[in-house]
Amino acid sequence: MRISDAIIAALFLILGGQQAVWAQDVVNGRAPPIPPRPIPGIALPEPEDAPARAPGGATIAPSPSGPAAHTALPLVPFSSARDAIRAWMRDSSAGDQVGAVRALEYAASQGHLTAQFKLGRMYAGGEGVSTNDLKAFEYFSKIADENADAIPGTADGRIVGSAFVALGGYFIDGIKGSYVQPNADRAFDMFHYAASYFGDPEGQYNLGRLYMKGQGTRRDARQAARWMKLAAEKGHAPARAVFGDMLLRGGEGVPRQPVLGLMWLSLAREGADPGRESWIIERHDAAFAAASAPDRTAALALVERQQVAGSRSPER
Template structure:
C-alpha cells in the first residue's frame, strides 16, 4: 500500500512538534531556555471544553488581547512615543482617564514599558479597577514576546520582572478565571527570571521554592545559593532569609552566626519599615539572643564593608 506524500508530511509535522516539546523539557534543567508558552489570550475558555457543574461560579471571559480595555475609546495618537508623552502630560495634570487611554494605545503598539506599567496598575488597582486577569494578560504578552531580551538592559529588567509577576500568579492562580494554581509553572517563571535575567526578586522566590520543596525537591544548598545571589544585590527579604539560614544552619549549609547577624543587619537597614516589619522583628530577635562576641564581630564586619564601599571607585 502506497502512502501519499500528504500523509507523510502530516505525520512528520506531528512528530516534529512532539520532539520539539521533549527537547524543550530536556533543556530546561541545563540552561536558560525560555519556558513553554504561557497560557494567555489564545487559550479557549475552560467552559468551552468542560460543562460547568451546577452552582459553579462563572468564569471571567478572556479578552481578545491584553490591551482589550474598551471602557475608554483609543485616541489616534501619531505613534507610541507620542502616546507616552501624552501619558506623562496627563499624569502630571491629574487626568487619569487620559493617562490610561494613552498607555493603552502605546501598549497596543507594542511599547514594552506601557505594557508593564498597565500590568502593574491593574495588579495593584492604581488608577484603574484592580483586575488580576488583565494584569496577567499584560505580563504574559511581555514574557511571550520578549523572553530573549538582553539581561542587564532596561528592557531585560522589565521582562525579568514580568516573569516574576507571572510566577506569583501561578503560585495562587486567579479566582474565577482560567489561570489555575500551578506550582510547576511558577517554578519555571521564577527560575527563568533568576537564571537568565538575574532578577533579585526572582532569585529570592526561587530560593523559597527550594527551601520548601515546591515545584522541585527540597534543597537547602540551592536555596542558600539563590538567596545569597539576591542578597548581594540588596534585596532585603533575601538578606533576611539568608542571614537566618546562616544563623541557624541547615542541611548542607554550615552554621555561621556572625555572617548571619551581618546579613540580618544589612536586611534591617534596607527594609521598608511599613511593609517589611517581619525583617525588623527577625533582626531584633536574632541580636537579642546572640552572644556579645558574635554581635561585636558582626558589627565589625558591617563597618569594614561600609568603609570598603566608601573607598571603592565610582563608576
Template sequence: MRISEAIIAGALLALGCQSAAWAQNASVERVPLPPLPIPGAALPEPEVESRAAPVPLSRGVIAPAPSGPAAHTALPIAPFSSARDALKAWMRDSTAGDQAGAVKALEYAAAQGHLAAQFKLGRVYASGDGVPTNDLKAFEYFSKIADENADEIPGTSDGRIVAAAFVALGGYFLDGVKGTYVKPNPDRAFDMFHYAASYFGDPDGQYNLARLYLNGTGVARDPRQAARWMKLAAEKGHAPARAVFGDMLLRGGDGVPRHPIMGLMWLALAREGADTAREGWIVERYDAAFANASAGDRTAALALAERQHGRAERR
C-alpha cells in the same frame, strides 16, 4: 572590646569566598550555571536536572493576548502621534490626577508595542490604580511581555522589565487568578522564577526561587539550593533575601553550615535596607537575633557589615 584578629580573619575569609558570582555566556545556549556554594562548608553542586534549564522559548505562549480594547483594536481616533507622545501624556495626566486619561495613554502606547507601557499597564490592572482591579488582564499583559521578549539582553532596561514580568507571572501561577483559567500551578511558578533568576539574574526572581526550594513548592525541598539562590539575591542588596539568608546561617541545619557572625552581618545589612512600613518582619528578626547574640558576635558582625559597605562604595 577588641575583636579577636582570628575571628575577623576567618570571617573576612568567608566573606571573600562569597564575592564570586556566576556568569552567563549570552553567545551560547542559555543554560544557567548553578549558583555557587554558600561559605563555611563544601556543599556538593546540585545534579543537573531536566527542569533546571530556563523556560524553553519554543514552549509557546504563556497566555492569550491581553483582552483590553487596546490589545485588539485600534483606538477610534488616534489621540497621540506616537508611543512616546502617549507616555508624555500618561505622565502629565498621572500628575494631574486624571487616572482615566493616564490609562488611555498607556493603552495607546502598549498597543504600539512599547514594552514599558505594557508593563506599567499590567501593574495598573494588578493594583487597581485608576481602573478596577483586574488580575487576569494584568496576567495577560505580563504574559505578552514574556512571550515576545524572553530573549531580551540581561542587564539592560528592557531586560529588567522582562525579568520583572516573569517574576509577576510566577506569583500569579503560585496563587492562580480566582474565577479564571489561570489556576494555581507551582511547576509553572518554578519555571517563571527560575528563568528570571538564572537567565536575567534578577534578585526578585532569585529570592522567590529560593523560597520555592526552601518550602518544597513546585520542586523538591532543598535548603542548600535555597541558600545558594538566597545568597545571590542578598549580594545584590535584596533586603528580604539578606534577612532570610542571615537567619539560615544563624540557625544552620538541613545541610546549611551554621555561621552566627555572618548570619548577624546579613541581618544587619537587611535591617538597614528594609522598608519598615512593608517589611516589619525584617526588623523583628534583626532585633531578636541581636538580642540573643553574644557581645563578641554582635561586634564582629557589625564590623563586617561596615567592611561590606566599604566594598560596595568602592565598586
C-alpha cells in the same frame, strides 16, 4: 438583487483580503468564520534544568478578554507610541486618569514595553484603574512571550525579568474565577527564568523560597541558600534576612556561621521598609538578643567593612 463582481472587488480593496471574504460570505448567505483569537501566556520559554512535566498537566486556555481584545477598542489616535507616552505623562500630571490610561493603552498596543508593564502594574495594584489581576497577568504574559530573549542588564531586560517574576506570583496562587489556576511547576519556571537568565534579585529570592518549601521542585536547602545569597549580594533586604537566618541556624547542608548570619541580618535591617517588612526588624532584634557578645561585635565589624567597601564602589 445580485451584488456585482465590481462591488465585491471594491470590498477587497477597502476591507482587505480576509475581511472581504467574510463580507462576501454574508452577501452569499453563508455564516462567516470566527476570526482566531490570540492565546496569551502559553509560549513562555522553559528554563534549563526545570523539572520534567507531569503527564496530563494543565495548560493555559485562552482568555475571553485579554489585552488584545481590550486594546482593540477604539483608541485615541496618536502619531506614535512615543507621542502617546508624552500624552500619558501630560494627562497624569493634569489628573486626567482616563486620558492617561487611554494613552498608555495605545502605546501598549503598538508594542511599547514600558507601557505594557506599567499597565500590568496598574491593573495588579488598582492604581488609577479597577484592580483586575487577569488583565495584569495577560499584559505580563505578552511581555514575557514576546521579549524572553531581551538582553539582561538593560532597561528592557529588567522590565522583562520583572514580568516573569509577576507571572510566577500569579501561578503560585492562581487568579480566582479565571483560567489561571495555581500551578507550582509553572511558578518555578517563571522564577527560575527570571533568576537565572535575567539575574533578577526578586526572582532569585522567590526561587530560593520554592527550594526551601519544596514547592514546584524538590526541597533543597543548599539550592535555597545559593539563590538567597545571590539576591542578598544585590541588596535585596528579604533575601538578606532569610540568608542570614539560614546561616545562624545551619543544618541541611548549610554550614552554621553565626557571625556572617548576624551580619546579613544587620544589612537586611538597614534596607528594610518598616511599614511592609517589619518581620525583618523583628528577626534581626531577636537574633542579636540571643547572640553572644563576641559574635555581635564581630558581626558589626563585618557590617562596617561592607559599608566602607560599598562607599568606595564605582557604582555608588
